[in-house]
Amino acid sequence: xxxxVEVISPILFKDDGTAVFAVxxxxxxxxxxxxxxxxxxxxxxxxxxxxxxxxxxxVAPYLVRLEPNSEFAKWVLxxxxxxxxxxxVVAPADxxxxxxxxxxxxxxxxxxxxxxxxxxxxxxxxxxxxxxxTAGELAEFFGPIRTWIAEGEDPSAVLRFNVAxxxxxxxxxxxxxx
Numbered sequence: 001x002x003x004x005v006e007v008i009s010p011i012l013f014k015d016d017g018t019a020v021f022a023v024x025x026x027x028x029x030x031x032x033x034x035x036x037x038x039x040x041x042x043x044x045x046x047x048x049x050x051x052x053x054x055x056x057x058x059v060a061p062y063l064v065r066l067e068p069n070s071e072f073a074k075w076v077l078x079x080x081x082x083x084x085x086x087x088x089v090v091a092p093a094d095x096x097x098x099x100x101x102x103x104x105x106x107x108x109x110x111x112x113x114x115x116x117x118x119x120x121x122x123x124x125x126x127x128x129x130x131x132x133x134t135a136g137e138l139a140e141f142f143g144p145i146r147t148w149i150a151e152g153e154d155p156s157a158v159l160r161f162n163v164a165x166x167x168x169x170x171x172x173x174x175x176x177x178x
Contacts, residue, residue, distance in 0.1 A: 005077045007175045011149065011158055012088055013068040018146060020066045021098055022076055023047070023121035024086035027059035036062060039072050043095055047103050061086075061106070061121045063099050082155030086121050093144040101143045123150035127159065135166030 012020050026032045036044045043065040046057065066073040066088070076085065091098060108118040119125050120141075127150060133141060142148075148161040152172065160171040 002074075002078060004081050004175070005074045008077050008081065008158060009068065009073070011160070011173060012066070012073075012090070014090075015068075018090045018092045019094070019098075020068075020073075021089045021091070021095075022064045022066050022073075022086050023089065023102060024062045024064055024076070024080075025059075025084070025119070025121055026057070026062060028083065028122070029080065029085050032062065033058055035072075035075075036064070042072055045095075045099055047099065047106060049103065061119075063095070063102060065095055081151055084123050084151070087123055087126050088149040089145045090147040090149065091145045097144060101145070105141065123159075124153075126150050126161075127153065130161050130168055131170070133168065138163045138166065138168055 024032060029035075036042060044062050046052065047061045047063055048056070052060065064072070064076075066076070080086070089098070089102075093101070105118055105120055107115050109115050120129060126148065130138075130141075130148070142163050146162065150159050150161075151157070152159050156175045158173040158175060160173065162169045162171070
């Protein structure tokens with residue numbers, strides 16, 4: 001599976017002054033919290049605010065800054081690609097600004113005002129959601145984010161989503177793993 005790392009890393013890490021973040025789903029990744037704490041100097045934070053119970057902390061979403069060629073980034077790509085572990089964002093924003101921005105979308109409301117968790121960090125949710133957004137919704141959801149990146153429904157594809165002139169611009173990169 002090192003081929004996955006070799007092929008996806010250049011798509012994530014373009015060396016253009018932007019940071020790369022993963023939004024990882026603790027509910028989809030067994031032992032994520034322990035893994036996060038085991039990596040020295042890894043910058044990560046739970047997207048839920050305040051003190052949360054340990055059982056919720058294990059399944060919560062986490063924002064993680066990814067560094068090119070780091071063992072953690074390689075692990076996420078090698079072990080998690082195709083398993084809906086999370087999504088990636090590329091942005092010229094700092095860590096705290098990204099946390100503030102991404103936290104805004106954790107709870108959404110139905111038309112009758114009922115709140116519910118919005119698991120946008122699951123690629124199976126992000127893929128169908130983005131094409132339904134209006135220009136205003138795209139502007140709000142993207143905010144400082146330049147690119148959202150997720151595995152395709154078929155994990156042999158990388159999906160990149162950008163916005164130009166108020167419209168969603170999707171790109172599909174075939175991984176050519178064979």
